[in-house]
Amino acid sequence: MAEMSAAMREFSRRADGGGFQLQKCATCGAVQWPPRDVCGECWTDALQWAAVSSTGVVLATITLRASMEEFFRARLPWRIGTIRLDAGPIVYAHLGGAVAEGDAVRLEARLDFRGRGVFIAQPLGGDARDSKLTELISERED
Amino acid sequence: MARRAASARANYDGVALVAPVTVPYERYSDKSAHWHIGKALKALTEKTGLSPADFDGFCASSFTLAPDTAVGLTQHFALSPRWLDWIPMGGASGLVALRRAARAVQAGDAEIVACVAGDANAKDSFGDLVSAFSRFSQDAAYPYGAAGxxxxxxxxxxxxxxxxxxxxxxxxxxxxxxxxxxxxxxxxxxxxxxxxxxxxxxxxxxxxxxxxxxxMPCAGAEAFIVMREETARVMKLPFxxxxxxxxxxxxxxxxxxxxxxxxxxxxxxxxxxxxxxxxxxxxxxxxxxxxxxxxxxxxxxxxxxxxxxxxxxxxxxxxxxxxxxxxxxxxxxxxxxxxxxxxxxxxxxxxxxxxxxxxxxxxxxxxxxxxxxxxxxxxxxxxxxxxxxxxxxxxxx
CATH class of the missing domain: 3.40.47.10 (Thiolase/Chalcone synthase)
Structure with a gap:
C-alpha cells in the first residue's frame, strides 16, 4: 500500500466500497480535506467521519501528458481538475468523461490501484467513467 | 535618498551581504547534497579569505540532505556556530535566510553567517522527492496522476x-x-x-x-555571507x-x-x-x-x-x-x-x-x-x- 497518513488511511478504508465520508468537526462543523488530526478551523481534535454532500463545482481542469507513475504513463493523456465541494473544501479529482470547468459535479470516493482513496468527478446524474477510470479503481498493484 | 517615515518594522542598517557563490549546476550528479554544500562553503572561504573557524553563524536549506539537517552539517564541516538555522522553505529559503541572518548579525548573536542551499539530483530520484513532498501532497495531490x-x-x-x-x-x-x-x-x-x-x-x-x-531539476548549490557592514569594509569585500x-x-x-x-x-x-x-x-x-x-x-x-x-x-x-x-x-x-x-x-x-x-x-x-x-x-x-x-x-x- 502507498505511504499515507493514518487519517488518510481511514478515509481510504471508508472509501473502499463506495462510501463518501469526510471528517467533520463536532465543535465548529467545518468539513476537512485533506484529512487532518485536528480541525483546521478551530483546532479542536473533535473530528468525526461523516457522510457529507458529494456535489461541487469544477474550478479548473488540466490534461496531463507526463507522469512519474507507470500506471498513468501507460494511459496518458489523463484529465484531472480542482473542485470546490459544496461542503467547503477544495479537492483534486480524476475527471469522468467530458466534465469541464464550471460544471456542477458529483464526487465518488474510491480506492485506486495503490489502495489510496481518491475522488472521481462525475456529471450530475450520470456515470461517465471510461475504461481508464475503471482500471484506476479496479486494478491493484499490491 | 530621503527615507520615508518610519515603518513599524526595524530597518536592516549595518548589515552587509557578501560573497555570492554558485556551485556549477549539473543535470544529474552522483554527488550528495553534503558534497554540494561543502563545495559552496569552500567557495565562500576562497572568495573572502575567511577560514572555517571564522563562521559563527550557519544557515542551510536542502531537500536531499535526509536524514541530516543543518545541525548534522556542523559536524560534517567542523563548524562550532553560536547561531544555527535550518530553513525548509524551498523557493523562499534564500530570502528567509537573509531575514533571519540579518537580524542575528544586528543583534550580535552572530558575526559572520554562512547561508547556503544545495541539492543532489541523482537519476530517477526526483519522483521520490515529489511523492513524499508533504503530508497533504502525499495524501491528496500526488495520487492524481503523479505529476508533482x-x-x-x-x-x-x-x-x-x-x-x-x-x-x-x-x-x-x-x-x-x-x-x-x-x-x-x-x-x-x-x-x-x-x-x-x-x-x-x-x-x-x-x-x-x-x-x-x-x-528542469538539477544538482547544484548557492551561498552568500551575512556580516556587519563594518566588517565588510575592513575586509574590503564588496557588499x-x-x-x-x-x-x-x-x-x-x-x-x-x-x-x-x-x-x-x-x-x-x-x-x-x-x-x-x-x-x-x-x-x-x-x-x-x-x-x-x-x-x-x-x-x-x-x-x-x-x-x-x-x-x-x-x-x-x-x-x-x-x-x-x-x-x-x-x-x-x-x-x-x-x-x-x-x-x-x-x-x-x-x-x-x-x-x-x-x-x-x-x-x-x-x-x-x-x-x-x-x-x-x-x-x-x-x-x-x-x-x-x-x-x-x-x-x-
Whole structure:
C-alpha cells in the first residue's frame, strides 16, 4: 500500500466500497480535506467521519501528458481538475468523461490501484467513467 | 535618498551581504547534497579569505540532505556556530535566510553567517522527492496522476489565463528573454537560444503547460555571507545592503485557486520601509519555476496592477541590456532548479549584480534590485512568499 497518513488511511478504508465520508468537526462543523488530526478551523481534535454532500463545482481542469507513475504513463493523456465541494473544501479529482470547468459535479470516493482513496468527478446524474477510470479503481498493484 | 517615515518594522542598517557563490549546476550528479554544500562553503572561504573557524553563524536549506539537517552539517564541516538555522522553505529559503541572518548579525548573536542551499539530483530520484513532498501532497495531490508541481502550476496557469487573458505568447516572451540572459551566464544548463516557434511548438507536459514552461531539476548549490557592514569594509569585500524584506506564509487561504501570493499582503511595507518606488528599481529577480508565478510576482509586488503582467511583459524587453531586466542570469527556467538552491539563485545573482561580481551580463549601473521568492506547494498552492529590496553598498540610504 502507498505511504499515507493514518487519517488518510481511514478515509481510504471508508472509501473502499463506495462510501463518501469526510471528517467533520463536532465543535465548529467545518468539513476537512485533506484529512487532518485536528480541525483546521478551530483546532479542536473533535473530528468525526461523516457522510457529507458529494456535489461541487469544477474550478479548473488540466490534461496531463507526463507522469512519474507507470500506471498513468501507460494511459496518458489523463484529465484531472480542482473542485470546490459544496461542503467547503477544495479537492483534486480524476475527471469522468467530458466534465469541464464550471460544471456542477458529483464526487465518488474510491480506492485506486495503490489502495489510496481518491475522488472521481462525475456529471450530475450520470456515470461517465471510461475504461481508464475503471482500471484506476479496479486494478491493484499490491 | 530621503527615507520615508518610519515603518513599524526595524530597518536592516549595518548589515552587509557578501560573497555570492554558485556551485556549477549539473543535470544529474552522483554527488550528495553534503558534497554540494561543502563545495559552496569552500567557495565562500576562497572568495573572502575567511577560514572555517571564522563562521559563527550557519544557515542551510536542502531537500536531499535526509536524514541530516543543518545541525548534522556542523559536524560534517567542523563548524562550532553560536547561531544555527535550518530553513525548509524551498523557493523562499534564500530570502528567509537573509531575514533571519540579518537580524542575528544586528543583534550580535552572530558575526559572520554562512547561508547556503544545495541539492543532489541523482537519476530517477526526483519522483521520490515529489511523492513524499508533504503530508497533504502525499495524501491528496500526488495520487492524481503523479505529476508533482506540474499539476498545481498547470491548474494555476489555466485559471490565470482564463481570468486575466494572458496568452502562451506572453509566457513565451518571459521565457525567451530569460534564455537570452542565460546565454551569457556560464552556469546555465540551457545553452541554446529559444525562439517563439520553439516555445509554442514544444511538447505538452500538463496542458496548458508545455516543456519550456517547466523548470528542469538539477544538482547544484548557492551561498552568500551575512556580516556587519563594518566588517565588510575592513575586509574590503564588496557588499550589498538590505533596504527592506518581507515574508508571509499561507496568504489568502480561502482563494479558490492561487492567483496571488503573500507579496500582495506585505508589499506596502516592502516599499515604504525601503523608501524607494518601483520606478527606482534597476532589476527584478523573481522565483520562476513556471512563468505564471513570475507574472504573479510582477503584479503582487506592485510593478503593475493585478492581471496586467501580460501587458507588462509585452511592454519591456526584460533582458539585461534592454528594459526592465528580469532574472538576469536566466533564472531557474534557463539555469536549472537545483532543489532548495532554486530559492537562492535570484538572491545570489542580485548580490552579484549589486557588487559588480557578475558572471554573465551586468545590468548597467545597478544600484537597486528586487528579489522575490516563492515556495512549497504543500497541497494546492505555494505557501511561502518573500521579497527583499537590496541596494549596492555604495548607495546612500
Amino acid at each position: 508541481p506540474n499539476m498545481s502550476f498547470a491548474l494555476m496557469t489555466a485559471a490565470y489565463m482564463k481570468k486575466y487573458g494572458a496568452t502562451r505568447e506572453d509566457f513565451g516572451k518571459l521565457c525567451i528573454a530569460q534564455r537570452d540572459n542565460a546565454l551569457k551566464f556560464p552556469h546555465a544548463l540551457m545553452k541554446k537560444p529559444l525562439t517563439m516557434e520553439d516555445y509554442l511548438g514544444a511538447r505538452p507536459i500538463a496542458e496548458p503547460l508545455h516543456l519550456f514552461d517547466c523548470v 550589498a545592503r538590505i533596504l527592506s524584506a518581507i515574508e508571509r506564509h499561507n496568504a489568502f487561504p480561502t482563494d479558490n485557486i492561487q492567483l496571488r501570493g503573500g507579496w500582495a499582503v506585505d508589499r506596502d511595507d516592502l516599499w515604504s520601509m525601503a523608501g524607494v518606488r518601483p520606478d527606482d528599481v534597476d532589476f527584478l529577480q523573481t522565483y520562476d519555476d513556471y512563468p505564471v508565478i513570475s507574472m504573479m510576482q510582477i503584479e503582487d509586488l506592485g510593478f503593475c496592477k493585478k492581471g496586467e503582467a501580460k501587458d507588462f511583459v509585452r511592454a519591456y524587453s526584460l533582458t539585461v541590456d534592454g528594459t526592465f531586466p528580469h532574472n538576469t542570469s536566466g533564472g531557474q527556467l534557463s539555469v536549472g532548479q537545483a532543489g532548495a538552491a532554486g530559492g537562492y539563485l535570484g538572491l545570489v545573482e542580485a548580490i552579484r549584480q549589486l557588487t559588480g561580481e557578475t558572471l554573465g551580463a551586468a545590468v548597467k549601473e545597478a544600484k537597486i534590485g528586487v528579489v522575490s521568492g516563492f515556495g512549497m506547494i504543500n497541497y494546492d498552492r505555494g505557501l511561502c512568499s518573500a521579497a527583499a529590496i537590496l541596494a549596492a553598498g555604495g548607495v546612500d540610504g
